[in-house]
Structure formats: C-alpha cells, structure tokens
Amino acid sequence: xxxxxxxxxxxxxxxxRMLSPTNVLIAMCGKEKMDWYLERxxxxxMDEKIFRLKFIPKGNGHDGDLFYLSEKENKCVVCGSxxxxxxxxxxxxxxxxxxxxxxxxxxxxxxxLCDKCHQKYETLYAKFLKEKIVKExxxxxxxxxxxxxxxxxxxxxxxxEYIQVLKDASALMTYTDxxxxxxxxxxxxxxxxxxxxTDEELSPDDIVMLGDMFAGVYDRGRFIAxxxxxxxxxxxxxxxxFIKSMCPKFMPQYWDVNKSITxx
Ligand SMILES: [Zn+2]
Numbered sequence: 001x002x003x004x005x006x007x008x009x010x011x012x013x014x015x016x017r018m019l020s021p022t023n024v025l026i027a028m029c030g031k032e033k034m035d036w037y038l039e040r041x042x043x044x045x046m047d048e049k050i051f052r053l054k055f056i057p058k059g060n061g062h063d064g065d066l067f068y069l070s071e072k073e074n075k076c077v078v079c080g081s082x083x084x085x086x087x088x089x090x091x092x093x094x095x096x097x098x099x100x101x102x103x104x105x106x107x108x109x110x111x112x113l114c115d116k117c118h119q120k121y122e123t124l125y126a127k128f129l130k131e132k133i134v135k136e137x138x139x140x141x142x143x144x145x146x147x148x149x150x151x152x153x154x155x156x157x158x159x160x161e162y163i164q165v166l167k168d169a170s171a172l173m174t175y176t177d178x179x180x181x182x183x184x185x186x187x188x189x190x191x192x193x194x195x196x197x198t199d200e201e202l203s204p205d206d207i208v209m210l211g212d213m214f215a216g217v218y219d220r221g222r223f224i225a226x227x228x229x230x231x232x233x234x235x236x237x238x239x240x241x242f243i244k245s246m247c248p249k250f251m252p253q254y255w256d257v258n259k260s261i262t263x264x
Contacts, residue, residue: 012085012112013072018043019052025069026053027062067108067254076114077248078121088113091238092126094221101231102261109235111252125245129237134220137227138213165194169210235261 016034018027034051037043043051062068075082089096090109097103113121168187176184185199191210192202215223228234239257242248 011074012087012110013074015049015071017050019046019050021053021056023052026057027068028071067252067256067259070253072252073250074112075250076117077111077250077252078117078246079114080250081114081117084115085112086115086118087111088118088121088242090242091235092130092221094219095224095234096221098222098225099231102235106261108255108259109239111255117246121242121246125241129241130220130224133224133228133234133237137223140227161194165191166210166214169207170214172207173211232261 010031013028014031014034016029016031017025018029018034018037020026031049034043034049037051037053038045042055043053045051074085076085077088088111090111091099091102096109102109168190171179172184172187172191179187188199188202191207192199195202195206197206212223212227215226224234236257243251243257
C-alpha cells in the first residue's frame, strides 16, 4: 500500500532565533527564513541558529507570545516518536488553503505527527469531522426557511440521480457561455424534473444551491471554507477534535485550543 504521508527529510521545527537590533528575542523561525534575511544582508548571524536583524521590524513580531518564542521539539505530539515525522495541519490543508486569515503565518496549527499517528487521525477522526461539517452546511443551505419542501425531495431520490443533478447545476453555473442551447435545455430539464418543477418555475437560486452542493460533495475544503462565517469557531472545532480523539501527550508547550487565530 502506498504511504499516504511522506515523512519530512527536514526537521519540522528548526528553532532558529530571530533577535531585534537590541537583542530581544522576537521570533523562533525556520532555517529558510533565517537564510532569507542573511542572504539579503538584513541580518547578521550570531550563532548557528541565532540571527540579529539590522533593522527595527514593524510591529513587535511575537514579542511576549510564549508559544512563538519557545523552542519546540521534533517529535510526534501523540506518541513521542522522533522518526518518520510529518507536518499535521490541525485545520485540514484543503480547508486552510482557502482561508486567507490563517493560510500564512499560523504555525500554531501545524504540528509534528509520525506517519502512523497521522494516518490514524486522518482516517478515523478528521474524515468524520469533515463529513459532519459538510452535512451541517448542506442542512443549513437547504433549511426549510430557504427552500420550502426541498430537503424531503432531495433525501427521497436515489443517489446516482442526485449526483447527476448536482453536476448539471454546477455545469450550468460555470460553463453556460460555452454550452449549446440544446445542452442547457437538457440540463435544466433534468434539474427541473428532479425538483418536480417546470422549466419556468426553475429559479437561478435552485441552480446555485444545487451547484454549491456539488462543491460540497467534490471539493469539501473549499466548500467548508466558503460557507463558514465563524472562522474562530471552525478553528476551535478542529483543534478540539484533534485533542479529544488523539489525546496527545507531547503538544508543544503553550499550545492552546483557544489561541487567537490572528496576530493581535
Ligand atoms: Zn506518533
């Protein structure tokens, strides 16, 4: 069986220390970041893993933030193993990459897991939460207040037909410009039939909602990101899910389920 997670050759944390021009520790960072400053002559190397900026940085960096200023160990946070480490995104990467607020500069929610623990978590627990959140969003989008009677109709139909209709709606949302009129009529008819409506009764909202559900079925990360208005709550759920299901004994010191997702 192909391994799902390729272990990193490089350590997850290289624990390089960034000092201000007045020698105050303002961040721990990776070696790449240290090299970036050194290559541009923006900093001087003090020691193998310590560098001092030649300019006063904007803001205070992570000044006073114990999580970001503390040294972190390269070991699996669950079992303590130091071999075959992988980067685990607490908020799944497929979701995180669509969230501008956290996709950069949030190392708090990237932690080391050995490939075995990573596989276990993704297969048994992360998948479950992802499906649960998608289902909640779908239920919300299809709440009776929004579309009277639609949920019953949806659930009674067979799955193959259901998926086809979602695909049709998604195609109508994306490709009408390049579709023949005949094709558009065919897709609209299938959707209308499915909803028990006539072509005249079929509204743009019907199509958008079914098209959005297609995204929910096939690109769950984007679907979750685009339909979660409370980002703080979303992040909290993923953190809690990881902690409760895996009971990690070696979380980095100062890691906190309630940690702010922004740098304030
Ligand atoms: Zn492990």
